[in-house]
Amino acid sequence: MSNYVVLARRWRPRSFETLIGQDHVTRALIHALDSGRLSHAFLFSGIRGTGKTTLARLLALCLNCEQGTTSKPCGVCGSCREIIAGNHPDVLEVDAASRTKVEQMRELLDMVGYAPTHSRFRIFILDEVHMLSVPSFNALLKTLEEPPGHVKFLFATTELRKLPATILSRCQRYELKRVSEETLCAHMSRILEQETIPFENNALQLVATAAEGSVRDALSLLDQVISHGSGTVAFETVSQLLGLTNRESTLGIIAHLLTGDGKKLLAALTLVYQNGVEPESMVRDILAALHAEVRAKVTLSDADDPGEVAPTDHWKGLVRTISLEHLQMVYMVLNKGGQELRLTDHPWRALEMLLLRACYLAPIPDLKKLIRVLGSESGPGGGSAMPTETQGPSMPPSSQPVSAAAPLESPHVRQSQSGLPRVETVQFPEDWDRFIAFVGVKHKPLAMKLSTQLACLEFRCPDDQQSGRIALQWINDCFGTSEGIRKTVEDFIVQMFDVKVEIVVHAAGAVCRPETLQERDSRVQEEAMGQLERDIRAHPDLRALTTRFNAEILSIAPVEHRSLH
Ligand SMILES: [Zn+2]
Structure with a gap:
């Protein structure tokens, strides 16, 4: 492997046709070259490894080929060979990242004045040009404003946004795209076939995904895979190298x-x-x-x-x-x-x-399955939809309790004879608070109604001995019909829990009714606020302050948007 030349270098494109994934750029460049409309400055931008410097070198070939400026450089003349070997005296390639200082830029620009030694153009290739300092850009700008006819600047950058607009406006610009995974795969398989290296297609797919649109990344990863996989490109090797799980x-x-x-x-x-x-x-x-x-x-x-x-x-x-x-x-x-x-x-x-x-997330029952099972149990037309506020018969407000007279239609899902799988059910909540919390997850409007408009008089969980019972009472009769809410809660429980619970809804007006959840919550909050205010007023520091300044506390209010706790 001592003389091994990495794939990215060995397969560096020598013509526009062999450069992959940038057809829009190569087409425009060929057109510019063939029509002779050439700027004195070109800018190639795009992510790493998409072919920016490759394009710049290709363009240098096109400009200085001894056959004449062309979109199809011969690749064999003295000039072409020198450029390919990287030792053409008139083609200078500079990594701007290592020469950011203005003195270095001046040194470089001094060469602009000299005519090329033995070719048409003196070509400056500046890679990562966005790294230049501001004074360097200014020096460069002066040259770009009035460049000698024999000079061409070819810039490359991964960060277009960092370039001053004054520079941008003086360049012919070409934006390179990420190369698609499909194109990368085709490219790699072409190379591997010519190198007679066996490969698995799904391995190439992994490499292409990891390369994220960069040809160079894809090929250097491929190099690693080949050396790890002793001359083959296998899926296992790639996933190990990338640290992927299988x-x-x-x-x-x-x-x-x-x-x-x-x-x-x-x-x-x-x-x-x-x-x-x-x-x-x-x-x-x-x-x-x-x-x-x-x-x-x-x-x-x-x-x-x-x-x-x-x-x-x-x-x-x-x-x-x-x-x-x-x-x-x-x-x-x-x-x-x-x-x-x-x-x-x-x-x-x-x-x-x-x-x-x-x-350890609690499993959530499959609603559709539950409903389907319930539907098939209750016979034709018996399937019910999601629990909603059912339009029950309108009942006049009455002090008589309205009880669930009709038997529940499908209380025995577990013994289903329909051949459908047993339905996993969730545990019935143990109190009214938890019941509403559960309803809140499944059916928010119902939970709102239950917590603001109904008080719970009795809450009995169903167990092996007896069925459950929930007795509710309207806080105000104008909120809805007793039959409507009874049916809705009942439907909900049947669909969710597969248990028998009797629902009773009393009309408003009883002498003593318990609080709704909302009432309780606001009472608790008010009490806490009251206690807090008393504590604040009694605080020794505050009392010392009011005495010292002969002041009076008018009101105490929580800071907005901030929790008191
Ligand atoms: Zn040539």
Whole structure:
């Protein structure tokens, strides 16, 4: 390998045709060359490794080829060969980053006055030109304003925005684009075929993705892969080099994550850790896989009933049992936590904690499945939609309790005879507060109504011995019909919990009714404010102040936008 020339150099384009991914630029340059409309300054901008200096050198060939200025330099004449070898006396290539000072710029510009030694143009190639100091730019600008006819400036920069407008306006500008993954893959496979190096297509795809549009990055990564893979380009080698998890272990980790198996999750993570995988790329892979699953789930459920499709393998079967909501929740947690990984000193520790957090997220029941099961249980026309405020028969306000007389239609989902899978249900909340909190997640308008317009007289959880009972009372009869709210709450409970709960709604006007949640919350807050105000007034420092200045406290108010706690 001692004489090994890196791919990026060996395959550096010698003509516009072999430069990939920048057709818009090469076309414009060829046109400018063929029509003889040539500026004295050219500027190539774009991200690293897209061909800026390559284009500048190509242009130098075109300008100084002994066959005459052309868009198709011969590549074999003395001038062409000297430029390719990098020792043409009239073509000067300078890295502006290493010569930012104005003295160095003056030194360079002094050469502008001399005629070229043995070619048409004296060509200055300035790479990373945005690095020049302001005085250097000013010196350069003077030359650009009145350049001798035998001088051409070819600038290259990765940061166009850092160039003064006065310079920009005096250049013919060409913006290079990121090279697409497809173009990169085709380019790499062409090179590897000619080098007779065996390769796997999916390996090239990985390289192309990692290169992020840079040809040079792609080729230098390819060099590394070839030397690591002893002369071949294999998917495994690339993913090891890039610190990528392999698909299998990612899927394994997701499976443990979704089934809530923390122990297996940690074991799988340890394995991945030993393979040198980067935590961030791990999270990225999991997110990508989850995203794909959510998409598949959505498109599949639109096209077909997921319950009818036989699982093709273990993993797909597993994911199918997880609700869309749960997948999205896990995605959300990982997406947010993943961004914090790079801020911590111990990314692996943080990754473990993050994945465990996602692992122990409470599963959310698949709403559609629940509703479908309920619908099939209650016979034709019995399927109900999302819980909404049902338009019940209008009832006059009455002091008689309206009880749930009709029996619940499908209390026994678990013993379903329909052949559909058993539906996982969530635990029934143990008190009114938690019940409303749960409703708030699923059905916000209903939760609002329950917490502001109804007081809870009785709340009994259903258990093995008896069915549950919730007794409510309107705080004001004008808010709605008792039958309407009774039906809505009842529908909601049946759909969510698969349990029998009797709902009773009393009219307003009873002598003593408990507070609504909203009333309680504002009372608690008022009490806290009152206590706080008393504490402040009694504070010795404040009392000393008021005595000292003979002052009086008129009012005490919380600072806006700031919590008191
Ligand atoms: Zn030539």
